[in-house]
Amino acid sequence: MRIAFTTKGTDWNSPMDPRFGRTAFFLIYDEEKDELIHFDNSATEGAAHGAGPKAAQKLFELKATVLITGNGPGGNAGTVLEQVGVKSYVGAGEMNVQEAYKAYKNNELKAF
């Protein structure tokens, strides 16, 4: 499973970013390889429109199958995520990445 987190930093202790499309980073944790990579999403700061679908497309390229975030994606992004089969979990906006992962594993996050 490749799990994507919306985050404000690049390691396990980083705070989560509650936003989806305009999150500062995506952290991707590959459970099989036990490997954590990050993608800098700050380029979307300048995008007036369409940050959501763009970010969702990026998750597809990064081969994520689960998304853990705060507020949850909007309608357009939701459409893309559904098409590419990424399952979203919300409510982790106030946690750090480690806590968010634990909460996901313990089924404490809400499916979006």
Added chain:
Amino acid sequence: MRISIASGKGGTGKTTLSTNLSAFLAEGSEVVLADLDVEEPNSGLFIRGDLISTEHKYKMVPEWKEDACTLCGLCQKVCNFNAVIRLANQILVFPQLCHGCYACSELCPTESLPMIPQKMGQLSLYKRGNLNFVESRLDVGEEQAVPLISQTIDYIDQHFPEAKYKIFDAPPGTSCPVIEATKDSDFVILITEPTPFGLHDLKLAVETIRSLNKPFGIVINRDGLGNDDVIEYCTKQNISILAKIPNSRKIAELYSQGELLYHQIPEMAQALKEIENYLSKLVIQELA
């Protein structure tokens, strides 16, 4: 002559001035008033005329045809608005994000993204004496105001080439819809209120209109409220103050009932007269 009435800050009196000025000028010449705040048009609350016609308005958006598509991704690459997204085995189009630039459609090597019309709103024409009122209304859920604003201005140019005054009630703010509603005008009236908020947004509006190289002047609404900072700013910046509309409870009451003001508020009639005089001089200069 095309005159746009804009403001920067919302709720400072664009519609009050647009509707009253249009009705006032229409007592002497043919006038077209267009409500270009297509996301939330409200001039029609104050101008009640006979409905002459209504038509649907369309914008062109790409539609994906999968047969010949090779999923090369050029469409996604050229879209500045993320309205076209390439996935593993399909292209997704988000019509609400599309600005109708045709880039994806024109550049597609397999012609898999033909442009098709999609309804975005409607335009209605009303008439009351010399006053022609055009109201465009964007459909709920549509995000792009610019194409409808642009088509509304085209409609007015086609149908009313002879009108002496074309008054455009612009949207608030300083973003794309405001640019579209002012960029082809001969003159812009910026209406503001003498408060710190009003001044802050007036400065942004002035900066915007100056970068469009448009002649403009200021009308102060709710004069008597707040402080003198707006007047000081205009003096320092060498900006003409065309007129002032007083801060008055009676005006607020009439407004809340959807009434025009100048028949009952002498100061309003006076302000409109001053604006008319100023505009007449511009018309003469234009002819000279």
